[in-house]
Amino acid sequence: MSIAHQRKKQPEAVRQQLLEAAASLCLEKGAGSLTLDAVAAAAGVSKGGLLHHFPNKAALLDGLLDDLMERLDAAIREAMRSDPEPHGRYTRAYLQACFVPGGMAEEGRWKAMTMALLGEPNLRRRWRRWVEEQSVLHAGTDASIDCELVRFAVDGLWLGSVLESHAMPPERARMLARRLTELSYS
Structure with missing residues (x-):
């Protein structure tokens, strides 16, 4: 009997398991090579179980983005x-x-x-809609050019981390974070 048939029904746990497997496979092989069969196998879930939560690949990627944006919103709040x-x-x-020396929460999933x-x-x-919504929501407090510059710098640091293009010693990362924090008060 497969693991899926022995497990008690826990839909949210299964959904998270599927999202973890999808993120791992995206990171290892790229989103283009992500298949529903591969995600189901990696999660130890039947394909029918996967389809119950995510009827297609687009829904799976949407689910992964929703989950990450909810976690990001919670961390920001x-x-x-x-x-x-x-x-x-x-x-x-x-x-x-988004820029924590030593790695951000959910870093692998965000990559x-x-x-x-x-x-x-x-x-x-x-993602653009989320960024625009945040800009409108925080326009009264974070519309300065320095705040905008800090957010663009954070996005660049994040992309550099994703691409693993810039090796950065932890002390240097702390210095950058301190300087960006200082700018956010301007």
Whole structure:
């Protein structure tokens, strides 16, 4: 009997298992080579079980992006709660969530999703919409040119991390984070 038939029904746990498997496969082989069969096998779930949660590859990638954006939103909200200074609060939270010396939370999943974002127009539209919504939501506190510069720098650091193009010693990363934090107050 397969693992899927022995497991108690836990739909959210199965869904997370599928998302983890999809992220791992995207990271290892690229989003272009991601197949539903491969995800089901890697997660130890029947293809029917996968199709119950994600009827196609696009839905699976959407689910992965939704999950990551929810986690990013939660990390940003948490960081904002502990910041007493309104000006630049969102920018500092974004910096804290996305550029952490030693690696951001969910780094492997974000690397996989970034690769998928590069190749999937629908995912790019959804990400752009999230960025635009954040800009509108925080326009009263984070519209300064310095805050915008910090967010662009964070995005560049994130992309450099995804592409593994820039080796950065931890002390250098801490120095960059401190300087970007300083700019967010301007």
